[in-house]
Amino acid sequence: MKFGFFLKHFLSIFISLTTASSFCQQTIIDAGTLTGYNNALKLYNNKAYFAAQKTFIAVKDKSLDGSHLRSDAAYYDAMCAIKLKQTGADKKVVAFVEENPNSNKKNKAYFNVANYYFANKKAAYALKWFQKVAIDLLSEESKKELNFKMGYGFLVTKNLTLAKTKFLPLINDAKYGNDARYYYGYIAYRLEDYGIAESTLKEIADNESYKAEISYYLLDISFKSGKFNRCLKVGIELLKTSRKKEVSEISKIIGESYFNLKKYAEATPYLNAYKGEKGKWNNTDYYQLGYAYYMQNDFENAVRNFNKIIDENNNVAQTAYYHLGECYLNLEQKAEALNAFKSASEMNFNKEIKEDAALNYAKLSYEEGNPFKSVADVLQDYLKTYPKSKAYEEINELVVSSFIHQQDYEGALTFLRKRKSKENIALALEVSLYRGIQLFNERKLTEALSFFTDSKRSENSEINKKAHYWEAETTYRLQNYKEALTKFITLKKFQENDSEKVFSLIDYTIGYTHFKLKEYNKATLAFNDFLNKSDIENAIKNDALIRLGDSYFATRNYRKAIEPYKKVVNELGAESDYAQYQIGISYGFLENNDLKIEALKSVVNDYPISLLKDDALYQLANTYTAIKDHKNAHLAYDRLLEKHPKSIFLPKALVRQGLLYYNDNQNEKALEKYKQTTSQFPNSTDAFEAVANARKIYIDKGDLDEYVSWMSTLKFINVTNSDLDNTTFAVAEKKYFESKDTDVIVSRLFNYTRSFPDGIHKLKANFYLAETLFKVKEFKRAIDHYKVVLEKEQNDFSEESLSKLSQIYLQKNEFDNALPLLDRLEQEAYSKENVLFAQSNLMKGYYETEAYDFAIAYAKKIVQKDKLESSLEYDAKTTIARASFKTDDLITAEEFYIEIERNATGELKAESLYFNAFFKNQQKEYLKSNKIVQKLIANYSAYKYWAVKSYVIMGKNYYGLKDVYQATFVLENVIKNFNQFEDIIKDAQTELDEIKENEAKTNNSVIPKKAEVIQKETKN
Helix, strand or coil: CHHHHHHHHHHHHHHHHHHHHHHHHHHHHCHHHHHHHHHHHHHHHCCCHHHHHHHHHHHHHHCCCCCHHHHHHHHHHHHHHHHCCCCCHHHHHHHHHHHCCCCCCHHHHHHHHHHHHHHCCCHHHHHHHHCCCCHHHCCHHHHHHHHHHHHHHHHHCCCHHHHHHHHHHHCCCCCCHHHHHHHHHHHHHHCCCHHHHHHHHHCCCCCCCCHHHHHHHHHHHHHHCCCHHHHHHHHHHHHHHCCHHHHHHHHHHHHHHHHHCCCHHHHHHHHHHCCCECCEECHHHHHHHHHHHHHCCCHHHHHHHHCCCCCCCCHHHHHHHHHHHHHHHHCCCHHHHHHHHHHHHCCCCCHHHHHHHHHHHHHHHHHHCCCCCCHHHHHHHHHHHCCCCCCHHHHHHHHHHHHHHCCCHHHHHHHHHHCCCHHHHHHHHHHHHHHHHHHHHCCCHHHHHHHHHHHCCCCCHHHHHHHHHHHHHHHHHCCCHHHHHHHHHHHHHHHHCCCCCCCCCHHHHHHHHHHHCCCHHHHHHHHHHHHCCCCCCHHHHHHHHHHHHHHHHHCCCHHHHHHHHHHHHHCCCCCHHHHHHHHHHHHHHCCCHHHHHHHHHHHHHHCCCCCCHHHHHHHHHHHHHHCCCHHHHHHHHHHHHHHCCCCCCHHHHHHHHHHHHHHCCCHHHHHHHHHHHHHHCCCCHHHHHHHHHHHHHHHHHCCHHHHHHHHHCCCCCCCCCHHHHHHHHHHHHHHHHHCCCHHHHHHHHHHHHHHCCCCCCHHHHHHHHHHHHHHCCCHHHHHHHHHHHHHCCCCCCHHHHHHHHHHHHHHCCCHHHHHHHHHHHHHHCCCHHHHHHHHHHHHHHHHHCCCHHHHHHHHHHHHCCCCCCHHHHHHHHHHHHHHHHHCCCHHHHHHHHHHHHHHCCHHHHHHHHHHHHHHHHHCCCHHHHHHHHHHHHHHHCCCHHHHHHHHHHHHHHHHHCCCHHHHHHHHHHHHHHCCCCHHHHHHHHHHHHHHHHHHCCCECCCCCHHHHHHHHHHHC
16 A cells, blocks of 8 residues: 555656656757747737737747647647637647647637637537537536537537437526526427427526517417417417517417417408518418408408419318319309319319319319310219219210300210210201301311201201201302202292291392303392392392392393392492493493493493493493494593503403594504504404504505514514414314313323414413313413413413412412412403402412511402402401501501401401400400400310410419419410410410519419429439
8 A cells, every 4th residue: 555655656756857857958948938938828818819829839930849838839829810810710720639639738729719619609610619529528617618509509500409408407507597498498399399398488488588589489389289269368468569570470370379269350360460481471371361261251352362372282272272263153253263173173182172173163164164175075074083973964964065065066976976865866966067067167068068968867847947058058159059059949948838937048049059050030030039028138139139130131131130230329239330330231232322321431430449440441432433433432442541551451442442543544543553452462362453454554555565574573473384373273272172181182282382382372372271281280280381371461361371370379388479470460350350369369478478568458458349258358357467466566456356256257256356365465454355265265165276375365364463373273274285386385384484483472382483493403
């Protein structure tokens, strides 16, 4: 025992002496360095850190490596850096520890650095250093300080479990107790350990430092523990003294407490007072307020909150959408209800809600239409999904009705033919009629005919009669006039014993059919029968009078022809200029030239825009010639030549006027007219007549040299080869008119054009050849021969050649080739039908080539005409509307689309409705725009493009009406269901992205597109 004590004492003395010896050795080496160290230490203790650090650094640099003095100087240098907040101070601490791993100051260094960062409110950074401290080397007080500060660091870094273990030992400490107890209770609250949280926090509830926060936590704990009555009692009192920033959260707890107690009226103001997390609500917040309004039957406010719930698929969303549907129904907004029920029916969180929502969705689809899917498909989907539904029979009966309602007659027929009951067979015959009419309106006449023939088997007399009528009308339109006539006569017999005369135009139609068959006597009987009836529409009455006059005229009964023509003139009906002209011609055949002249002069002077002015002038001139009134004849010819330079009568007028001068011995003037004819209209029949007439004048003059000289300038006259030319062509022409063998005709004509490329009959031969090839649909070969005809100026064949060649190019959609021909045809055509053909196709061609201004100009020409087929009139108006829209003339576009909509059918109706909705949206008349879209969807959804496009407008309307749910629902369904329409999907996606971007500013549950992209990239 004594020995051990002695040994221990000896070792202690030995260590002291060794240390003293070492230190003395260093002192001997540099006593000044030690003095500097002591001075620096004094400065450090007096907090003169900058001066102290400079001296410590000097001491460190002068001290020996591994010496205590160097180690201590490095330590204090690092501590000064920490105190002075120098950049890289922490690196100095790390360097000190690495260089002096056995230093007794290492632990203290870590502790000091950690405290320094903690004091500077960098708890998370301090925690890193606290974790380096060896706790066993600390005093008890320092251990408490370390635990408290590490607990706080773990709390800041959200490592709540570790933080809890650090605060727990301190909750009864005199120094740290209250703070530790608060943080411990708060952590329990955050970890939803509400029992411990409540018991812990109550113990310091009166502490002024934490009173406000603890009051809120205790209130929230009571709420989360389901103590709603207590929440109301405490929360309402707390609200009186709470700080402004706490009002929102406390109001939310009070509101939700009332909500959970089903006191919805009381809940509403408090739920409304909630400001959200960082100024944003989430979908649950909107649901609670919406439901509170819903339970008070305040459906408008309920909708305003339910419809903010987007971008979520959970029980809250399904329930919200179901109640949203109910709210819409109560507000009589069925189309909106349909969408809400659809959303609810597609979620699986509540099976009862899912099925009931699906039933409502099916019924509303039938009532309102469904743009995303055929109504019949929606109904059949319900039947397949819920075969045991109590509503099964009810929905089953709606399927066929839905097909018919949506004008999907083809679908209805398919459905009925699969279920061949007696009722379905009868109904199929009726639907066949509707399908036939639909095809008829689409001008698919051959397809339509079979449906009318089929529906004639119906036992329903009304359907049967209509089927007969439409079959006859279709046959007529297919130009099978004899067959059509038989059917119309049969139909008339059906109607004789019928008290209700359904087909009031039957005699008019029969008259027209006889007229087409050139059975003019029978036509007059039918037209007279029709005109003897009352209540005839003026336009049809005038047309019947014109055709009656034409029928009499065709049978040379001119006196009777004049009577109906005069009625049209007197009533200023459509084509009254034509009637006046025909009166004049009729008087001519009756050899009453005075009345003929009077009637023709009326055409010239009383009808400013008549296309028959040149006809009338030509006939006037001829009539004056016949009665030897040469002066007035010349006046009429001159007026024709001056006012109508493109008239087809010009070459004939020139020749006749030349002949008139010749008969009056004015040979030079006659020659002038003949030469004008050959110059302007070479190769025409009139040109050859002019040459023959001129030859007589030259012979009379005895000036054959001048005649021969003039003839040499006429390229269309081949004097040397004329006999062979004439003979060859005569053979070819005979075959053209008499042979039925196309190959022989083509061979003969081609032989002529090859043998006589510049022959006398060049134009006629090429025209005949082109016409023959056109007839057998060898359009490519026909083109070159029509071009030969059209290389020359206006001639006898140019009008028909222009018409046919432009048709060939139009069939090939070669508008660049067709347009110049059509332009020329419009200028040169004598036939009104050809003028109209040219103008209508110029309109179409310019539209297709995006020359919209020209398209509009021609369309306006067409709509100004007195008598037009309704289809052409609507084509013209549609072109004006479309082209005006393309050129941003929205006022004109809107005007014409509204006009089109009145009487349009089928796809054109759908298009016009779409634009009506578009313009209303532009004018911010969102409700009116939506009603138009609903009309389109309900009645014309078979025209998918316009229905889907209109739904994008509806999405914009809903957002304009602040109905976010409807807007996003509509746009998302467009994108999901209609990828065949890329342009529409692009518009819908752009609109949807903008909406989500806006809504994300106020709703935490909404993820804007940019955030979605970031999330996807992160996952990948």
